[in-house]
Amino acid sequence: MQGVPxxxxxxxxxxxxxxxxxxGLRLSRTTSDFYVASRSVRPGLNASAIGGEYLSAxxxxxxxxxxxxxxxxxxxxxxxxxxxxxxxxxxxxxxxxRSGAYTLPDFAEARLDSRRVRxxxxxxxxxxxxxxxxxxxxxxxxxxxxxxxxxxxVGAVVVGLVVVVGVGGGGMRSVTLVQAFQYWLKLTALxxxxxxxxxxWRGDGAPGVGAVGDGWSMPLxxxxxGLYTTYSLVLATFLGTMGLPHVVVRFYTNPDGRAARRxxxxxxxxLGAFYLxxxxxxxxxxxxxxxxxxxxxxxxxxxxxxxxxGDVLTGLVTAGAFAAFLSTSSxxxxxxxxxxxxxxxxxxxxxxxxxVAAFRVGASVAxxxxxxxxxxxxxxxxxxxxxxxxxxxxxxFCPLLLLGIxxxxxxxxxxxxxxxxxxxxSAAGVVWAVADGTEGxxxxxxxxxxxxxxxxxxxxxxxxVSRVTRHRVPVHxxxxxxxxxxxxxxxxxxx
Amino acid sequence: xxxxxxxxLGSEADRATFRTLHTASxxxxxxxEGLTAASAxxxxxxxxxxxxxxxxAVTDTASSLAWDGEGDHHEEQLRPLVAATVERGRxxxxxxxxxxxxxxxxxxxxxxxxxxxxxxxxxxxLAAFAPYPTAGLALAADETAQWVSGQLxxxxxxxxxxxxxxxxxxxxRAQISPxxxxxxxxxxxxxxxxxxxxxxxxxxxxxxxxxxxxxxxGEFTTLxxxxxxxxxxxxxxxxxxxxxxxxxLSVAPEVLGVAVPFLCVQPLVENAVRHGLEGASGAITIxxxxxxxxxxxxxxxxxxxxxxxxxxxxRALAGDASLDSVGLGNVDxxxxxxxxxxxxxxxxxxxGAGTRVVVRVPKFAPGVQA
Numbered sequence: 005m006q007g008v009p010x011x012x013x014x015x016x017x018x019x020x021x022x023x024x025x026x027x028g029l030r031l032s033r034t035t036s037d038f039y040v041a042s043r044s045v046r047p048g049l050n051a052s053a054i055g056g057e058y059l060s061a062x063x064x065x066x067x068x069x070x071x072x073x074x075x076x077x078x079x080x081x082x083x084x085x086x087x088x089x090x091x092x093x094x095x096x097x098x099x100x101x102r103s104g105a106y107t108l109p110d111f112a113e114a115r116l117d118s119r120r121v122r123x124x125x126x127x128x129x130x131x132x133x134x135x136x137x138x139x140x141x142x143x144x145x146x147x148x149x150x151x152x153x154x155x156x157x158v159g160a161v162v163v164g165l166v167v168v169v170g171v172g173g174g175g176m177r178s179v180t181l182v183q184a185f186q187y188w189l190k191l192t193a194l195x196x197x198x199x200x201x202x203x204x205w206r207g208d209g210a211p212g213v214g215a216v217g218d219g220w221s222m223p224l225x226x227x228x229x230g231l232y233t234t235y236s237l238v239l240a241t242f243l244g245t246m247g248l249p250h251v252v253v254r255f256y257t258n259p260d261g262r263a264a265r266r267x268x269x270x271x272x273x274x275l276g277a278f279y280l281x282x283x284x285x286x287x288x289x290x291x292x293x294x295x296x297x298x299x300x301x302x303x304x305x306x307x308x309x310x311x312x313x314g315d316v317l318t319g320l321v322t323a324g325a326f327a328a329f330l331s332t333s334s335x336x337x338x339x340x341x342x343x344x345x346x347x348x349x350x351x352x353x354x355x356x357x358x359x360v361a362a363f364r365v366g367a368s369v370a371x372x373x374x375x376x377x378x379x380x381x382x383x384x385x386x387x388x389x390x391x392x393x394x395x396x397x398x399x400x401f402c403p404l405l406l407l408g409i410x411x412x413x414x415x416x417x418x419x420x421x422x423x424x425x426x427x428x429x430s431a432a433g434v435v436w437a438v439a440d441g442t443e444g445x446x447x448x449x450x451x452x453x454x455x456x457x458x459x460x461x462x463x464x465x466x467x468x469v470s471r472v473t474r475h476r477v478p479v480h481x482x483x484x485x486x487x488x489x490x491x492x493x494x495x496x497x498x499x
Numbered sequence: 500x501x502x503x504x505x506x507x508l509g510s511e512a513d514r515a516t517f518r519t520l521h522t523a524s525x526x527x528x529x530x531x532e533g534l535t536a537a538s539a540x541x542x543x544x545x546x547x548x549x550x551x552x553x554x555x556a557v558t559d560t561a562s563s564l565a566w567d568g569e570g571d572h573h574e575e576q577l578r579p580l581v582a583a584t585v586e587r588g589r590x591x592x593x594x595x596x597x598x599x600x601x602x603x604x605x606x607x608x609x610x611x612x613x614x615x616x617x618x619x620x621x622x623x624x625l626a627a628f629a630p631y632p633t634a635g636l637a638l639a640a641d642e643t644a645q646w647v648s649g650q651l652x653x654x655x656x657x658x659x660x661x662x663x664x665x666x667x668x669x670x671x672r673a674q675i676s677p678x679x680x681x682x683x684x685x686x687x688x689x690x691x692x693x694x695x696x697x698x699x700x701x702x703x704x705x706x707x708x709x710x711x712x713x714x715x716x717g718e719f720t721t722l723x724x725x726x727x728x729x730x731x732x733x734x735x736x737x738x739x740x741x742x743x744x745x746x747x748l749s750v751a752p753e754v755l756g757v758a759v760p761f762l763c764v765q766p767l768v769e770n771a772v773r774h775g776l777e778g779a780s781g782a783i784t785i786x787x788x789x790x791x792x793x794x795x796x797x798x799x800x801x802x803x804x805x806x807x808x809x810x811x812x813x814r815a816l817a818g819d820a821s822l823d824s825v826g827l828g829n830v831d832x833x834x835x836x837x838x839x840x841x842x843x844x845x846x847x848x849x850x851g852a853g854t855r856v857v858v859r860v861p862k863f864a865p866g867v868q869a
Binding site (some may be wrong): 044045104105106107110113114117179180256257258259260338341342345346363487 | 723752753755756758791792793794862863865867868869
């Protein structure tokens with residue numbers, strides 16, 4: 005009986021996703037609605053899709069649990085995850101779209117005219133994608149364990165299989181619509197139960213949450229280390245968003261740079277609205293004495309409301325959580341698969357696979373590696389793993405994008421050096437987290453949150469090496485810069 | 500395994516022949532690029548080895564392009580000699596009076612100049628220098644110059660071939676078939692009295708269609724633009740064929756911004772309409788789909804008309820112009836040129852089974868921008 009709402013929710017979400025995926029393609033039979041059928045994706049829809057792909061397990065489950073256990077200071081996470089789009093909006097969105105690049109390696113190749121930088125970027129995309137996929141699978145295991153009572157690995161394997169079939173089989177014919185649906189599903193799945201729970205809470209006489217300290221002004225611990233950790237987190241989340249492979253590919257769907265900016269603006273609004281909800285769950289969780297772990301959002305409805313209403317609400321949040329894993333993992337798996345299929349499996353060397361076969365093999369590898377890691381190392385906290393993915397992205401792709409877009413002097417050598425330094429620096433943090441180092445003291449602080457030193461270091465290396473090798477600036481740089489920064493409406497020979 | 504014993508290399512004369520052929524083969528790749536300073540620089544060393552002279556120069560019709568060997572202080576003295584060779588049009592020699600020299604022991608005392616001829620036009624000379632004039636040297640220089648001329652003619656052929664490929668692209672862009680113009684105008688004319696509004700809107704579509712097809716700049720366009728042109732084309736064809744031509748369109752909006760070679764889908768639709776309606780008596784349906792496949796867009800043009808013999812399609816793709824398959828081979832060649840050999844057209848067809856043409860376009864390729 006306990007697991008029924010959860011199961012119903014899982015099946016319903018899967019069916020709805022598949023139905024929208026196959027129905028969503030607009031089909032026209034007469035030339036009169038040709039024009040409607042070939043209209044590009046509107047910024048509003050595209051923004052919903054980005055929101056759907058972006059709001060992962062960490063947002064849906066992790067934030068509420070973090071705020072419950074560690075207090076209001078943990079709101080820095082959702083603030084950072086949203087504000088990253090502000091940086092994207094102001095500095096990156098439009099030029100990136102105008103560059104014509106589909107993936108980050110594409111941008112690197114187009115800007116620096118170098119196969120080496122492209123190869124390095126491909127490696128980083130795969131690394132970040134895997135690091136980000138790992139917590140999604142863990143979260144899926146957690147959710148299924150809480151909802152149905154299955155062992156933790158079952159959920160991970162189920163989501164992994166669904167993603168491999170969906171991505172590898174090319175089943176999703178209209179990805180944008182599916183992802184947009186997932187955003188609104190996630191919002192509804194948190195909003196409706198939250199409203200009901202708040203009403204019930206008022207009816208219960210609005211039990212208090214106990215004393216609230218002034219911790220939010222000294223977030224993430226007091227003293228110098230707390231301050232360092234805060235800044236490091238802020239830097240990683242603000243600058244890491246632009247380097248997430250599944251977010252970047254969505255910008256290609258915009259017809260031009262202006263639409264890319266509008267889309268980003270709408271994304272800011274959508275994410276802002278969504279992130280208002282997890283804290284509500286955290287507060288109610290404290291009021292009703294919920295267990296402080298990642299399953300808070302799933303457990304709370306039953307804790308507060310008894311009977312069928314509680315079951316329905318549980319089903320709803322389970323559906324939302326499942327949608328979160330499915331959409332984020334699909335987007336990530338698709339991005340990683342693209343890189344594997346394009347740059348590894350169908351290389352120019354002999355023995356390369358054909359297009360479709362490479363795509364299927366790529367999808368399997370893209371999912372299998374993080375799935376194995378999730379099953380073998382189930383202890384890494386969801387929010388921490390996501391935080392590290394952001395740190396790696398901020399230390400590598402952020403300098404590449406910002407300098408590539410805004411500085412003419414960037415050279416291929418400079419980019420390689422900066423990517424290697426930033427990548428190794430932030431990877432040290434990953435190794436530290438996996439090895440479960442808890443020595444305490446500054447070493448631990450610096451390695452647990454590497455962004456505050458690895459991002460500036462990567463920038464400095466990229467700038468310095470580019471200055472030293474300034475005679476290697478690609479010949480087409482000026483022309484490319486004109487293309488990046490000139491609005492499409494300006495008549496100009498871009499050839 | 501290539502293990503030969505020494506005796507298999509043949510006599511001394513045989514080996515000399517091999518050496519000569521090998522030296523010639525070293526010089527030929529550079530010469531196949533045509534006569535430029537760069538190609539002359541790279542080939543002159545091998546040409547001198549071929550002739551065995553102390554110095555050798557390759558010139559255009561005015562002055563030296565490359566000099567190999569000793570005595571290059573004579574390079575400036577070549578100008579009048581080259582002019583004389585161009586005037587005479589045949590091999591001749593010159594001695595100390597033309598090659599005045601103060602340097603003791605300088606081996607450049609006499610020169611044999613042979614003209615390099617491409618298409619019966621002198622494009623340069625080969626100047627072989629030696630201490631003494633011999634009849635053998637004159638003969639060898641003459642033969643070598645003729646061999647170099649042959650290589651240069653091949654280079655000229657390559658260049659012509661490239662130019663003709665470019666001309667073909669330009670021709671396709673301007674290629675709206677005369678039949679199409681004639682038929683469209685006739686169809687529009689038939690509406691002028693019965694349905695003037697439709698006639699007017701069709702005329703405007705026709706104007707927009709021709710403007711797109713005749714546009715001059717840019718090798719690439721977006722898929723959205725190409726589809727808009729196809730829409731106009733189909734409207735005009737439907738005005739003519741009425742209910743005989745049905746159209747279905749299904750496009751993933753994600754791929755509308757993909758850059759595609761200009762006029763790479765429209766000829767496929769035109770082909771489907773013409774060959775689909777040709778053999779079929781009833782109505783045909785043209786289906787155009789564009790799907791999002793990760794890092795690629797897949798565009799398909801399908802008709803359920805008469806179909807085609809696969810062998811004829813193979814020949815059309817290979818560039819057989821007699822087959823009247825509008826630009827099929829041309830589109831194929833341009834797709835391969837832009838994205839590599841893995842991205843040529845795929846045609847599935849059989850007599851009576853309709854035709855499907857599939858184009859796979861990467862969302863990003865270096866150098867491709869709409």
